[in-house]
Amino acid sequence: MKNLVISNADIEVFFTPAQYKQQLLSLIANARQRIYLTALYVQDDDAGREILHALYQAKAKTPALDIKVFVDFHRGQRGLIGEKESLGNRALYLALAQQYQQKIAIYGIGVKRKELFGVLHLKGMVFDDVLFYTGASINDIYMQQGSRYRLDRYYQINNSVLTSSFCHYLTNTFVKSQLAPLLNEVELPSPVQQKRNIIALKSLLKKTQYQIFAPSNEQKSTVIDKPISIIPLIGYGRRKNNLNKVIRKTIRSSQQKLTVFTPYFNLPPVLARDVVNALKRGVHITLVVGDKTANDFYIADESAFSTIGIVPYIYEMLLKRFVKRYQNFIDKGLLNIHLWQHENNSFHLKGIISDDRYHLLTGSNLNPRAWALDLENGMLLDDPSEELMVKVAPELIEIMEHTRKINHFSELNSVSDYPDKPKKLLNKIRLTQIDRILKRFL
Numbered sequence: 360m361k362n363l364v365i366s367n368a369d370i371e372v373f374f375t376p377a378q379y380k381q382q383l384l385s386l387i388a389n390a391r392q393r394i395y396l397t398a399l400y401v402q403d404d405d406a407g408r409e410i411l412h413a414l415y416q417a418k419a420k421t422p423a424l425d426i427k428v429f430v431d432f433h434r435g436q437r438g439l440i441g442e443k444e445s446l447g448n449r450a451l452y453l454a455l456a457q458q459y460q461q462k463i464a465i466y467g468i469g470v471k472r473k474e475l476f477g478v479l480h481l482k483g484m485v486f487d488d489v490l491f492y493t494g495a496s497i498n499d500i501y502m503q504q505g506s507r508y509r510l511d512r513y514y515q516i517n518n519s520v521l522t523s524s525f526c527h528y529l530t531n532t533f534v535k536s537q538l539a540p541l542l543n544e545v546e547l548p549s550p551v552q553q554k555r556n557i558i559a560l561k562s563l564l565k566k567t568q569y570q571i572f573a574p575s576n577e578q579k580s581t582v583i584d585k586p587i588s589i590i591p592l593i594g595y596g597r598r599k600n601n602l603n604k605v606i607r608k609t610i611r612s613s614q615q616k617l618t619v620f621t622p623y624f625n626l627p628p629v630l631a632r633d634v635v636n637a638l639k640r641g642v643h644i645t646l647v648v649g650d651k652t653a654n655d656f657y658i659a660d661e662s663a664f665s666t667i668g669i670v671p672y673i674y675e676m677l678l679k680r681f682v683k684r685y686q687n688f689i690d691k692g693l694l695n696i697h698l699w700q701h702e703n704n705s706f707h708l709k710g711i712i713s714d715d716r717y718h719l720l721t722g723s724n725l726n727p728r729a730w731a732l733d734l735e736n737g738m739l740l741d742d743p744s745e746e747l748m749v750k751v752a753p754e755l756i757e758i759m760e761h762t763r764k765i766n767h768f769s770e771l772n773s774v775s776d777y778p779d780k781p782k783k784l785l786n787k788i789r790l791t792q793i794d795r796i797l798k799r800f801l
Contacts (some may be wrong), residue, residue, distance in 0.1 A: 362571065362588040362589055362590040362741075363518065363520050363521060363571050363588065363589050364583055364586045364587070364588050364589075365516065365517075365518050365521075365583070365586070365587050365588075365589060366583045366584070366585070366586065366587065367585060367587060367742070367744075367746045367747055367749075367750070369516060369517045369518055369587075370514065370515070370516050370517075370587070370740075370747060370750065371514070371515040371750070372513070372514055372515075372750045372751060372753070372754050373513035373514075373515070374513070374753065374754050374757045375503070375508075375510075375757070376495070376500075376501060376502055376503040376508040376509065376510065376511070377502075377503050377508075378513065379493060379495060379501070379502060379511070379513045380406065380502035380503070380504075382491065382513070382515065383410065383484070383491065383497075383502075384409075384410070384413055386484070386486040386489060386491060387410070387413045387414060387417050387486070388413065388417060389486070390417060390421075390424060390486040390487050391421055391424065391487060392423075392424065392425065392487050393424070393425040393426075393485060393486075393487060393526065394414065394417065394424065394425070394426045394427070394484075394485065394486055395425075395427050395429070395484070395485040395525065395526050395529055396414075396426075396427070396428045396429070396484045396485075397428075397429045397430075397479075397481045397482060397483055397484060397525075397529065398428075398429075398430060398482070398484075398495075398496045398497050399430065399431050399434055399478060399479065399480060399496045400430050400431060400434040400435060400448060400496050400497070400498070401428065401430055401435075401448060401452075401465075401496070401497045401498075402448060402496070402497060402498030402499070403447070403448045403450060403451035404498050404499045404504070405499055405504050406497060406498050406499045406501070406502040406504040407448070407451065407497050407498050407499075408451065410497050411451065411452075411455055412455070414426055414428070414463055415455060415458075415459045415461055415463060418459075418461040418462075418463055419459070419460075419461050422461070426463040426464070427463070427464045427466065427529070427534070428463065428464065428465040428466065429466050429468055429479065429481070429529055429533060429539070430448075430465065430466070430467060430468070430479065430542070431467070431468055431469075431470070431474070431478040431479040431480075432467035432468055432469035432470075432479070432539070432540070432542075432553075433469070433473070433474035433478065434447075434448070434474065434478065435447070435448050435449055435452070435465070435467045435542045436448065436449045436467070436542070449467075449542050449543075452465050452542050452543035453543055453544075453545065455543070456543040456544070463543070464534075464541055464543070465541060465542045465543040466533055466534070466539040466540070466541060466542070467539060467540055467541075467542040468533055468539050468560075468734075469538075469539070469553060469556060469557045469560065470557070470560070470561070470564070470595075470733065470734045471557065471561075471732070472554060472557055476732055477728075477732035477733050477734070478733050478734070479733075479734050480722050480723070480729065480733040480734055480735050480736075481722070481734060481735070481736045482494055482721070482722035482736060482737075483525050483736065485522045485525050485526055487522070488517060488518065488519040488522050489515060489516070489517050489522065490515070490516045490517075490518070490521055490522050490525060491513070491514075491515050492513075492514045492515075492516065492720055492738065493511050493512060493513045493514070494511045494512060494707055494708070494709050494721075494722040495509070495511040495513070495707065500655075500705070501707075507703060507704055507705075508704050508705075509655065509704065509705040509706070509707050510699075510701075510704065510705070510706055510707060510708060510758070511707045511708060512620070512708055512709070512710060512720065512754070514720055516589070518589075520571060520572065520573075521589060521591065523572060524569045524570060524571055524572070524591055525569070525591070527569075527570060527572075528567065528568075528569050528570070528593070531567070532560075532563060532564070532567050533560075536559070536560070536563060538556045538557075538559055538560040538563070539556075539560070540553070540556075564595045564596075564734060565595060565596060565599070567593065568592075568593050568601060569591040569592070569593055569736075571591070585743075585744040585746055586743075587740055587741065587742045587747060588740070588741045589738050589739070589740055589741075590605070590738065590739045590741075591736070591737075591738050592605055592721075592736060592737045592738065592739065593734075593735070593736050594723065594729075594734075594735040594736065594737070595734050595735070596731065597730070597731045600730075602721065602723065602735055602736065602737050603730055605719070605737070605739050606630065606711065606719060606721075606723070606725070606737075607629065607630065607633055609711055609713050609717055609719055609739065610630070610633040610634060610637055610711070610713070611633050611636070611637070612713065612717075613637055613642050613713040613714055613717075614640075614642065614714055615642060615643065615714050616642060616643040616644070616645070616713075616714060616715070617634075617637060617642055617643070617644045617645070617711065617712070617713050617714075618644075618645045618647065618711065618712040618713075618755075619634070619644070619645070619646050619647070619710075619711050619725070620647045620708040620709050620710045620711070620758075621646070621647075621648060621708075621709060621724055621725045621726070622648070622649040622653075622654070622705075622706050622707050622708060622709065622724060623649070623654070623670075623674050623724050623726055624646075624648045624674050624675075624677055624678040624681070625673075625674060625677050625726040625727060626681075626725060626726065627725075627726065627727050627730040627731075630725060630730070631681070635685065638685065638688045638693050638694055641693065642693070643692075643693055643695070644688075644693065644694055644695065645695040645697065646694070646695070646696050646697070647697045647699060647708065647758060647759070647762060648678060648696065648697070648698055648699070648706075649698070649699050649700075649705065649706030649707075649708075650698040650699060650700035650706070651671035651672060651674060651675045651772075652671070652700055652703075653699055653700050653701070653704065653705045653706040654670065654671035654674065654705065654706075655705045655707070656668060656670040656671055657671045657705075659703070661778045661779070661780055661781075664778070664780040664781065666784065668781065669781055669784050669785065669788070672774075672777060672781045672785060673785075673788075675771060675772060676774070676785070678696075678771060679768055679771040679772075679773070682696060682765060682767075682768040682771065683768035686767065686768055689765075689766065689767070695764060696764065696765040697759065697762035697763065697764055697765070698762060698763055698765060699758065699761055699762045700761060700762075700763070701761035708758065709721055709722060709723055709724055709725065712751065715745045715748045716741065716742055716743060716745055717739065717740070717741055717742075718739070718740040718742065718747060718751070719737055719738070719739050719740075720737055720738045720740065721735065721736070721737030721738070722735060722736065722737070723735045723737060774786065774789075
């Protein structure tokens with residue numbers, strides 16, 4: 360895997376969903392050559408409409424601007440879970456295509472035949488030579504359009520080689536292959552043809568990775584003081600998954616301290632073993648996890664509870680099992696568990712910081728689904744001078760402000776503590792051992 364070198368000055372870190380939205384709109388307005396926007400979905404809501412209108416307006420202002428949007432094929436054709444059946448977000452895409460004379464391309468990426476078995480989970484938005492990397496999608500809550508927000512991480516990296524690598528991958532894999540239909544055109548492939556497309560795309564995804572192309576002589580700079588190297592990574596499937604390999608290597612190579620962010624605590628067994636082995640080596644590990652009430656599937660009103668609302672409780676059960684099993688490391692001060700909770704907002708952070716030197720930025724949830732089913736990506740930043748931590752430290756302060764430390768497994772709820780409806784459903788799941796199946800897809 361090739362890497363490229365940048366300076367600390369090429370990286371900017373944002374902390375809040377409001378900053379995310381403001382910066383995204385600014386980048387759209389100032390782009391002159393290309394906008395390649397990748398997200399799980401662009402929602403048909405106020406924020407989603409505002410971003411799409413901004414894209415069309417940027418195209419009207421600069422007709423030569425190359426604008427491509429890549430979203431998951433399934434998520435692009437439905438709304439949020441629980442909404443009635445309709446064209447979903449695609450209805451908005453089609454309406455705007457009719458409204459504007461300008462043309463932008465919105466591609467639907469079908470990673471698997473059904474959303475349950477895998478989705479497009481690539482992250483990274485390119486604006487000319489700027490990469491804006493976040494795990495956030497585009498909708499009201501991710502952008503704090505109202506009072507509620509969903510917290511993520513937001514990193515801006517200025518580098519033409521990196522952005523060209525992202526664009527080259529998207530173009531070759533989805534556009535030139537003609538395996539990703541346009542969701543803002545009326546005609547979609549027939550179910551039979553789409554099935555063939557997905558089979559062909561799955562085969563292609565197993566072979567494709569990011570490529571780093573050496574800059575031209577004019578672009579080559581002098582020696583960079585205190586350089587930071589970046590390796591962009593793709594992960595797809597259980598085997599030969601470069602992203603998963605680097606995640607494991609980062610944890611296994613940690614020597615003094617390790618911070619891991621995941622919104623949904625359900626580490627793949629091999630990753631859990633790596634974490635425990637690091638604890639046994641004496642590495643101080645901080646796990647920052649979303650509280651069950653900060654999960655996007657959490658349903659506060661028990662009268663409105665539905666089956667999907669059981670998900671946050673399952674994650675808490677898995678976390679409690681882990682904490683109980685490794686309580687001795689908490690007692691020794693090696694393992695620190697922090698639960699994030701802030702009013703009725705939600706938590707969507709992912710990533711790893713190792714020894715203040717290595718920073719893994721990724722959209723991967725570090726769970727079995729991300730490990731084996733979804734199409735994921737990420738970047739490993741190697742900062743030997745550790746100067747990037749000056750910019751990361753304020754982000755960590757913002758994150759940790761709304762966390763509480765778990766000192767004992769008894770501080771986490773048990774099934775007996777849950778409301779009646781989740782409690783009954785969990786007891787039924789445990790009796791039938793369906794939890795093993797659920798753990799694979801969560």
